[in-house]
Amino acid sequence: MTGKAADAVLFFRAWLSAPLQVASVTPSGRALSSLMTSEISADTGTVIELGPGTGVFTEALLDRGVAESDLVLVEYGMEFAAKLSLRFPAARTIQMDAAHLRRVTVLPSASVGAVLSGLPLLSMPMRKVIAILEGAFSHLRQEGALYQFTYGPRCPIPRPLLDRLGLKATFVGRTFANIPPAAVYRISRRKPRPQHVWTSVPQMPDKGAT
Numbered sequence: 001m002t003g004k005a006a007d008a009v010l011f012f013r014a015w016l017s018a019p020l021q022v023a024s025v026t027p028s029g030r031a032l033s034s035l036m037t038s039e040i041s042a043d044t045g046t047v048i049e050l051g052p053g054t055g056v057f058t059e060a061l062l063d064r065g066v067a068e069s070d071l072v073l074v075e076y077g078m079e080f081a082a083k084l085s086l087r088f089p090a091a092r093t094i095q096m097d098a099a100h101l102r103r104v105t106v107l108p109s110a111s112v113g114a115v116l117s118g119l120p121l122l123s124m125p126m127r128k129v130i131a132i133l134e135g136a137f138s139h140l141r142q143e144g145a146l147y148q149f150t151y152g153p154r155c156p157i158p159r160p161l162l163d164r165l166g167l168k169a170t171f172v173g174r175t176f177a178n179i180p181p182a183a184v185y186r187i188s189r190r191k192p193r194p195q196h197v198w199t200s201v202p203q204m205p206d207k208g209a210t
Contacts, residue, residue, distance in 0.1 A: 031177035033060035035184045036116060036147055038172065040064050044113035046106065048072045048139060050098045050132070051118040053080055055087050061116070072106065074098050099128045101135025112139045115146040121156040129157065133165055137189065146187040147172070155185045166190050 033056050040047065042065035052058050052073045062068060071091035075081040081095035094104060098119060106112060115136040121129050136146050150156040155169040162169055172184040 029056075029178045030060075031175040032149060032182050032184075033057050035173050035175050035182075036149055037061055037064050038184075039145075039147070039186065040066065040114050040116075042066060045111040045141075046070045046072065047114045047116065048074060048101075048104075048106075048112060048136070049116045049118070050074050050101070050136070051076070052084060052116075053077075053118060055084055057116050057118060058084070058088060058091070070110075072104065074101065074104065099131040099135070101132060102138050104135075104139070106139055111141050113141060113144045115140060115144070117146060117148045119148075121148065122150065122152060126161070130161065130165070133157070133161075133167070133187070137165075137167070142189065144188075147184060148187060149182050149184045151180050151182050157185075157187065162187075 036057055037060040040061060044066060047061055047066055047070060049057060049061070049071065052075055055073075058071065058073065061071065068088055068090035071088065073081075073084050073088065073091050073093045075084055075093065075095055076097050078095060081093055084091070085093045096103075098117075117132070117136075119132065121132070124132075133146070140146070148156060155171075157167075157169060159169075166189060167187055168190050170186045170188065172186050174183040175181065
């Protein structure tokens, strides 16, 4: 069995055992991997990947120039985590629920520029989605962003939740080459509204003044 075939079998088995935790029955394709990493480069710095599975997006990150040692792979599945550790030995693989992302300690010198999420947010309770987002942005630098893909017609994070957390969603693109077709969104912090600076207006003299 080839490596890709073995990955597909592992993915399918994981989906059968936990369909609400695995986004698809098959690993993501090359088109989606390229779209997910299209705004990432070697200058991005540390990248945290949530739910990397068999490492399809991880490989794409390496192709974009991200150093393997700059990758933090957060994977819930034991089999996936073990395989990731072997496949990407220089990366930091952590087996845990992404809802506990705040507990992850990133070196103070590490500047986290991006979080890639392969998690099925639409099938998760709202409380868990909030924990994942808050955890991700607790590590991201100010201009950093979270990239989330979805098979749905719109952003999987509802607008009221984005408003509550001070975030915004930007459509990155859609690929029909992936099976099933998927879209990618960039989730980032909203820029604070500029505060108006009121200057004193000089008073006009009364008409009767001499």
